[in-house]
Amino acid sequence: MSFAAQTTGMIDIGSNTVRLSIYRVTEAGAYRVIDQGRWPARLSQRLTADGRLPADVVAELGEVLRHYKRICRIHGTDRIRAVATAALRQAVNRDQVLAALYEETGLRIELLPGEEEARLGSLAMLRTMNVKDGFVVDIGGGSTEITLLRDRRTIASASLPIGCVNTSARFGLGESPVAQATLEAMEKDIQGKLAALDWIADYPGLPVIGLGGTVRALGKLRQRLDEYPYASLHGYEIPADRLTSAIELLSPLTVDKRRKLPGLSKDRADVIVPGLVILQALMRICGSSRIIVSGAGLRDGLFFDTCLPELPMDGEDAVAEESIRNLRALYPGAPDSHLDQVNRLSLALYDQLAPGLELPAESRRVLSAAARLFRIGAVIDYNDCAQHTFYMLMHAHWNGMTHRETLLTAAVASYRNANALRRALAGYRSLLLAGDEELAARLGMLLQLAAALDRSESQAITSLEVSVAHHGRLLLDAAASHALPVETTEVQTLAKEFKKCWGLSPVLHLV
Structure with a gap:
């Protein structure tokens, strides 16, 4: 596949937050986010009683x-794609608002239908997560999008006008704690709206894949409370009972006290409880036992769809x-x-x-990933x-593996000896299963041996026969295009x- 070099700004005018992401694609096909911005707009809260967005808010x-356009200009963007979601969909003066914003900014803002918002959110998830089946749920400020996936294909989707901001307003939530009776009334009301989607109940037990600020906020809070050792939200799994305990923790607190909780974003403290109640109501109707957090969302879906x-x-x-x-492509080490x-x-x-050793099923794919990434750190410094x-594999943005598999890949790719491995894994032991350290050492040594067999980086070995001989020797019979003195020494x-x-x-023989 050929790639066109481009820099693109994506603006998501959400009901709760207005966000910017700038993506760069190189001719080599490397892509990444190079800048971001966010503004807590609370547009749903600022609609008037008759459903208008006031002139001062516009x-x-x-x-x-x-401001976002200036940032895009600094980065030399080729284009900006701006979209608006539930708050503007619901505004009775939306046409006038869009016209006024075009007049002020020169941006033609797309008003996304709910179904298109759901499609783009699902696209972001499918491009960044290896999940086959589940309910993709995007809880925003003014709406919630739900998509049913089976075998990575959309079976059904819907957009409901319930979000964390307008639910908060509907139930009169302010700075005070949320009473148990109010929690129950909110959940009952939300379940009533969800009941109209009869296809949800047809697939009980599927996981919920959560997008949007509410789910990300829950993920950050749970990681802090549970002392989770890996900072990545993408792919983080939350059992249903941890959602319930988060609601039990947050609802009795005033908004001011919530703002002081480590791990909870201050500008989400007043709307986090209704957002979590929406999520809990959905979890119960779905019969789901776990939430999988997606760090990718609407802007990522726009990027993949556009670029x-x-x-x-x-x-x-x-x-x-x-x-x-x-x-x-990003880090050619x-x-x-x-x-x-x-x-x-x-x-x-x-x-x-490996046959006969009963290694975990994922071992081969972990080894293959590590083998193709083991020199990535050389872009910083070859000697270390x-x-x-x-560090890069534990902190770079990459997808398709669980957190445990990512850790194993990083450990195998960076393996040098057992002591160094032990030090590297010390802070992440709660992610590992029994036997994982030994597994990483075994796979790491296979990778080291494979790298030694191409130490001259000439791809001289054209075929390799591997056999176990007496006296514990591993015979490596290699057909090669030239002599292998460097490889033999390694x-x-x-x-x-x-x-x-x-x-x-191991003993290397040239045949």
Whole structure:
């Protein structure tokens, strides 16, 4: 697939927040967010009793949009795509507002129908998460979009005019604690509206994949309360009982006390409770036991839809494969030819040695990902490549793996020895399963051996036969296009450490 270099600004005029994301795509096909902005607009709260958006609010919004345009201009954007959602959909003077904003800013703002908002949110999730089935839920300030996915295809979707901001206003929530009776009345009211979507009950037990500020705020709060060691929200899983306990924690507090809670955004403190009640009502109707947080949302859906509409996403591991490709394009720490050769050799070694060991099913894909990313840290500094590789893989934005799989990939890609591995994993042990440290060491040594077999980075080995001989020797019979003195020395250097992990001493023979 060919790529066109472009820089694009995406503006989401939401009911609660107006957000900007600027995305850059290079000719090599590398893409990332290069700048962001947010403004807590509370447009749903500021509609008048007769449903109009007042002139002073429109003027304030126009100033924010001009500010976002200036940021886009600084970054040399080729285009800006601005969209508006529930608050403007619901405003009776929406046509006049859109015309006034165009006059003030020069931006033609698309008024997204609820179904299109749901489609774009689902697109963002599908491009960034390896989830096959579930309910994609985007709780905004003025609406909630729900999409049913089966085998990564949309079966049904709907947009309901219930969000955290307008629900707060409807039930008269202010700065005071929220009474139990009010919580129950809110949930009953929301469940009544959700009951009209009879297709929800037809698929009980599917997970809820949550988009939007309410779910992200819940994720940040739960990570802080539960002392979760990994800061990434994308792919973070929250059991249903943790949602209930969050409501029980927040509802008795005044808004001022909520603002002081570590992990909770101050500008969401007054609308977090109604947002979570919407989520809980939906969870109960769906019969879901867990929420999967999506860090990607409407702006990401707009980006993929606008800039990379033909990005191939077929195949079981398509999300992870595309993320690996993008990371390699963003951070070219080694030639692709070398990384691909190391990957082939790693998998050849794995396929000969792993059978019978009862390794976890994900081991092979973790090894393959690590083999193609193990030199990524060299873009910072070659001499400390392993340390930088671990940090980058734990902090760079990439998708398609669980948090545990991401940690294992980073550990395997940066593996040098057992002591260094132990230090790297020390702060993340709650993410690991029993035996994962030994697994990372085994896979890390396979990767080290594969890298040694192409140490000259010439892809000289054209085929490799692997066999176990007597006296615990691992015979590596290689057909090669030239002699392998450097590779032979590297294999000999690794032999002692390899034997500690695998109980075998590798010996390279040229055939």
